[in-house]
Amino acid sequence: MSEQYANRQQVQAPDLPLVIVGSGLAGYTLVREFRKLDAEHPIILITQSDGSFYPKPQLSAALGNQKSADQLVMKSAAEMADSLGIEIRTQERVLSIDSNRKCLHLTQEEIPFGRLVLAMGAEPRELKEAMNAISVNQLADYRRFRETLTQASGVTIIGTGLVGCEFAYDLARSGHSVRLWGAEDRILQRFLPEEPARALEKALEDLGVQISTASKQPLADVVSEAQTANRMLLTSIGLEVDKRLAETAGLRCRRGICVDQRFQTSVSDIFAIGDCAEVGNTLYQYIQPITSQARTLAQILSGTDTHWETDWWPVTIKLPGNPMIFMPPAGAQGSWEQEGSALDLKGVFVDDNGKASGAYLLGQHVKERASILALLKEQQTA
Amino acid sequence: MRKWQCIVCGWIYDEAAGVPEEGIAPGTAWDDIPDDWVCPDCGAGKDDFEMVEVA
Numbered sequence: 001m002s003e004q005y006a007n008r009q010q011v012q013a014p015d016l017p018l019v020i021v022g023s024g025l026a027g028y029t030l031v032r033e034f035r036k037l038d039a040e041h042p043i044i045l046i047t048q049s050d051g052s053f054y055p056k057p058q059l060s061a062a063l064g065n066q067k068s069a070d071q072l073v074m075k076s077a078a079e080m081a082d083s084l085g086i087e088i089r090t091q092e093r094v095l096s097i098d099s100n101r102k103c104l105h106l107t108q109e110e111i112p113f114g115r116l117v118l119a120m121g122a123e124p125r126e127l128k129e130a131m132n133a134i135s136v137n138q139l140a141d142y143r144r145f146r147e148t149l150t151q152a153s154g155v156t157i158i159g160t161g162l163v164g165c166e167f168a169y170d171l172a173r174s175g176h177s178v179r180l181w182g183a184e185d186r187i188l189q190r191f192l193p194e195e196p197a198r199a200l201e202k203a204l205e206d207l208g209v210q211i212s213t214a215s216k217q218p219l220a221d222v223v224s225e226a227q228t229a230n231r232m233l234l235t236s237i238g239l240e241v242d243k244r245l246a247e248t249a250g251l252r253c254r255r256g257i258c259v260d261q262r263f264q265t266s267v268s269d270i271f272a273i274g275d276c277a278e279v280g281n282t283l284y285q286y287i288q289p290i291t292s293q294a295r296t297l298a299q300i301l302s303g304t305d306t307h308w309e310t311d312w313w314p315v316t317i318k319l320p321g322n323p324m325i326f327m328p329p330a331g332a333q334g335s336w337e338q339e340g341s342a343l344d345l346k347g348v349f350v351d352d353n354g355k356a357s358g359a360y361l362l363g364q365h366v367k368e369r370a371s372i373l374a375l376l377k378e379q380q381t382a
Numbered sequence: 383m384r385k386w387q388c389i390v391c392g393w394i395y396d397e398a399a400g401v402p403e404e405g406i407a408p409g410t411a412w413d414d415i416p417d418d419w420v421c422p423d424c425g426a427g428k429d430d431f432e433m434v435e436v437a
Binding site: 057291 | 387388389390402403404422423424426432
């Protein structure tokens, strides 16, 4: 990752606000971290939502924890604005960015910025076979999910990645009839080898989840069956960055908004972090890297000369056995060394150079988190 | 015994339970957790936790 964009020399315009687009984890974490370093600089945060602050990872566990959408809210936009000393514009859409004049166009007004941070997240990918399906990626979606659930005879989930599996677990433990369908032959295929994936499938089946795959049942059948039986269709087939706004500013985009290790886009004074940012060639759409990005950008914006480096980010999954995954580098060649049985499994991915470069832990082995992290870091630098 | 919630990810530290897998014994008071300790789920620091009512 050596890409460096736009001239780094920063023309300080002390009176112009720092403007942040997005009130999700990335946007609010950035504000909170920035305020620890700079209590004064004016900040305007613009969001399409109502600006409530809530712990996003809880969306896929809230049903079983008996939390309504309102109960998930930790602070309203007004409370956030007050406690952080910022201005928040809720339910407001940014129509375009004028990067030459350094201003944003909203429906009714124009907002000038000194520096701009795009932290607007990504949208759930839609399934063309089921355009009326529900996806839960933010609080408002969860509200709709809960409302729809009261009228549905059960839930059919499309997608066997992290979110799909977490919802299957949460719904099943709450007593709902759950079907889980994936295009791949086993759940969490991107993250886990066969043995732990099968153990988790069994744990879900023991809770009543019916799992099927494309090789057994075509998607069209699953969708029509759900529609006939008045089952809710819940899709979780990945995220897609909506690049249209970034493109109005002339920002370079690929899958996300391209940034360097300082989160600088291809236009000076415009930055991007979180689900919408592509750092190097990678999108980091998990909690830990996003909060880490926000902390680093807060330092950069307050004048510290630093940059962000990726790390081993354990991904914890809310499933039986508390699986924890340390992802192997995409495309790496190697093999898994595994031990344990049932839901107490551990695996280390050893690449063809003999280096540990990925791992997973389940059940009792979750305790080894710290030692696995240390092993991965040591081998990476060795 | 109190509970503290990570405001970033919602993870809850329960003083009664501790985090034995991280070497924090059951019954450890929040104040006695080292200042450099971070949330096991999201990496947030201690100052990103708030005390929550015990449900």
